[in-house]
Amino acid sequence: MFGYYVKLALRSLRRNPGISALMVMAIALGIAVCVMTLTVYHGMSSNPIWWKNDRLYAITLDSWDAEEPANEERPELPPPQLTYRDAEAVTSTAIAARSVRMMRTGGVLSSAEAASDVLPERALLRVTTAGFFGMFDVPFAHGGGWQAAADTGPEPVIVLSKAMNEHFFAGANSVGRTLRWNDREFRVVGVLEDWHPSPKFYDLNNGSFDDPEDAYVPFGWLPALELDSVGNTNCWKPEQRESYLDFLNSECVWVQAWVELPDAATRVRMQEYLDGYVNEQRSSGRFARPDNNRLTPVDQWLADNDVVRNDNRMLVAMAFAFLSVCLINTVGLLLAKFLGGATITGIRRALGASRRQIFLQLLTEAGMLAAVGATAGLVLASLGLLGLRAMYATGSSGFRTVMYIDVWSVAMAVALAVVSALAAGLYPAWRVGRLAPAVYLKS
Amino acid sequence: MLAMRHISKVFRTELIETHALRDFSLDVASGEFVAVTGPSGSGKTTFLNVAGLLETFDTGRYELDGVDVNGLSDDTRSRLRNEKIGFIFQSFNLIPDLDIFDNVDVPLRYRRMKAAERKERITSALDIVGLGSRAHHMPSQLSGGQQQRVAIARAIAGDPKFLLADEPTGNLDSLMARQVMDLLEQINEMGTTIVLVTHDPELARRAHRNVQVIDGQVSDYKPYEPREPQVMASAAMA
Numbered sequence: 001m002f003g004y005y006v007k008l009a010l011r012s013l014r015r016n017p018g019i020s021a022l023m024v025m026a027i028a029l030g031i032a033v034c035v036m037t038l039t040v041y042h043g044m045s046s047n048p049i050w051w052k053n054d055r056l057y058a059i060t061l062d063s064w065d066a067e068e069p070a071n072e073e074r075p076e077l078p079p080p081q082l083t084y085r086d087a088e089a090v091t092s093t094a095i096a097a098r099s100v101r102m103m104r105t106g107g108v109l110s111s112a113e114a115a116s117d118v119l120p121e122r123a124l125l126r127v128t129t130a131g132f133f134g135m136f137d138v139p140f141a142h143g144g145g146w147q148a149a150a151d152t153g154p155e156p157v158i159v160l161s162k163a164m165n166e167h168f169f170a171g172a173n174s175v176g177r178t179l180r181w182n183d184r185e186f187r188v189v190g191v192l193e194d195w196h197p198s199p200k201f202y203d204l205n206n207g208s209f210d211d212p213e214d215a216y217v218p219f220g221w222l223p224a225l226e227l228d229s230v231g232n233t234n235c236w237k238p239e240q241r242e243s244y245l246d247f248l249n250s251e252c253v254w255v256q257a258w259v260e261l262p263d264a265a266t267r268v269r270m271q272e273y274l275d276g277y278v279n280e281q282r283s284s285g286r287f288a289r290p291d292n293n294r295l296t297p298v299d300q301w302l303a304d305n306d307v308v309r310n311d312n313r314m315l316v317a318m319a320f321a322f323l324s325v326c327l328i329n330t331v332g333l334l335l336a337k338f339l340g341g342a343t344i345t346g347i348r349r350a351l352g353a354s355r356r357q358i359f360l361q362l363l364t365e366a367g368m369l370a371a372v373g374a375t376a377g378l379v380l381a382s383l384g385l386l387g388l389r390a391m392y393a394t395g396s397s398g399f400r401t402v403m404y405i406d407v408w409s410v411a412m413a414v415a416l417a418v419v420s421a422l423a424a425g426l427y428p429a430w431r432v433g434r435l436a437p438a439v440y441l442k443s
Numbered sequence: 444m445l446a447m448r449h450i451s452k453v454f455r456t457e458l459i460e461t462h463a464l465r466d467f468s469l470d471v472a473s474g475e476f477v478a479v480t481g482p483s484g485s486g487k488t489t490f491l492n493v494a495g496l497l498e499t500f501d502t503g504r505y506e507l508d509g510v511d512v513n514g515l516s517d518d519t520r521s522r523l524r525n526e527k528i529g530f531i532f533q534s535f536n537l538i539p540d541l542d543i544f545d546n547v548d549v550p551l552r553y554r555r556m557k558a559a560e561r562k563e564r565i566t567s568a569l570d571i572v573g574l575g576s577r578a579h580h581m582p583s584q585l586s587g588g589q590q591q592r593v594a595i596a597r598a599i600a601g602d603p604k605f606l607l608a609d610e611p612t613g614n615l616d617s618l619m620a621r622q623v624m625d626l627l628e629q630i631n632e633m634g635t636t637i638v639l640v641t642h643d644p645e646l647a648r649r650a651h652r653n654v655q656v657i658d659g660q661v662s663d664y665k666p667y668e669p670r671e672p673q674v675m676a677s678a679a680m681a
Binding site: 001004011015343344346347348349350351352353354355356357436437438441 | 488492495497498517518520521522524525526530532536538540541549550552553554555597601
């Protein structure tokens, strides 16, 4: 019978093309807005390295002022970054399978080996330890990261992003070639594939959806070149900071630290190590606040840092409210259409159709409207996201990386179509199915 | 075929109660052709709707082909209606955006017949009413008489035991009305029981017997007397 219902639905939709188009448009608009907001929301709230959620942990310690928390709005949280010396200490233990400490800096990259028309480029660089690439599963197009020894040297080696390699070497394998960072030559040891973890979970300080850095250099260059952070540096303690060494030894937090812990036992050992380290530091007058030494998995890290803000959630709620309004309009139009066809329904009832069969027939029609509406909505959503991507095409914001229709978006559109068909079709189909056929047969 | 005993049907609004049928009793034997007559508002149509299982009744007992219909579910009533009853309406009630073939197909669809059997039945029914060549015309392309013949084809395609005709000639001129009545007589001769509701005394006279309904009751009951076959053998079609 389903085939027959589909045939009748198509005929009915063709009978009133104007009303049918209006209903499809209403459903399409509602679904498009929902799919757009949900796609962005899903992209923003997703864990870009979910397969390592039970292995990767951000380290935070509460070295802040005894009198007030680091974050007044979330007093339970320690500062999101570490002091330089704490980062050094907690990532120097051999407990973790991998440890990374890092910060972001800037500078100008140039190359004497590049074509003559290639200009120097202002760039953001991640100053990090060797474990970064393996810990975060960073994909390489050419070469690889550097050895741990290069961190302490430090060795003048550099890893380029795909875009920076395109800029200086036209996308060729540039491993072994040299690049100048400010006034110092660096040897290229690796070139990344396209890599846009979104959100940029490993450093959420300056825009959770910013693009990753243009290049990566060993952490040892931080003290060697007395690098400034191009990121957040937060200090609470009035202290003498006349030299760079003073800054490194200060209570300012500006370095991120991550560890990879393969199992629960290692995690327990790492936690004990952190607690022990903080206790030891207390003997020298530091860490006046209660113990708050955290190993935070990526999911929780994203939540703690409010990657998905309340206004995003509000936007999703508003999108669903809009869909509801569209569906209420569709219910009205469907009801009018079905009631307008009550004589035909009466004839069908007289000829042997049961209420259930009439209900299913009309629900099929609503379902087909919703299916067409969902398809149109998906197309509209794609166009909308295309427009949004164009708005974010320039600048370092990585919002555009979450604005793609994917399998999840299509699944969401299908789910919304089913909900729409039920929401818009149930009442009109039920109502018309209950009409006394005899009343309409005389008309 | 049809046995109604002490049927009552009351329509209620907030202000008034209308007793459409009261203590209504009627028997129609298998193969009969019964004309139900009566003034407007006498309850003829309500009787037809109750008989056709389109409406329920308040009290009494109704057996259709030996089945007590009281308390049956909508699904069962619909199946009974589909299998045992064919309807012919004054205003034809063809579905305007289906062609003739698909209109006749409607009751067969709800019986879940295979396509080949449906096609055979539809072709046969259209041949009986003389419209086999018009299967893919739309209703609007046919005259009133032809539309009513399509409605008759639709009513008999499922081979029901019982035809309910509500003023089937009411919208037709006298020539077409006569043709439709000839056709109904022909169908009755094939063994189908027919109950015809009409205002027209001339049409009523062509039935085996007349039943007059006044104020929701059968007032003029005439017992069933089978007629000689030659009297009815006039079913030539135009």
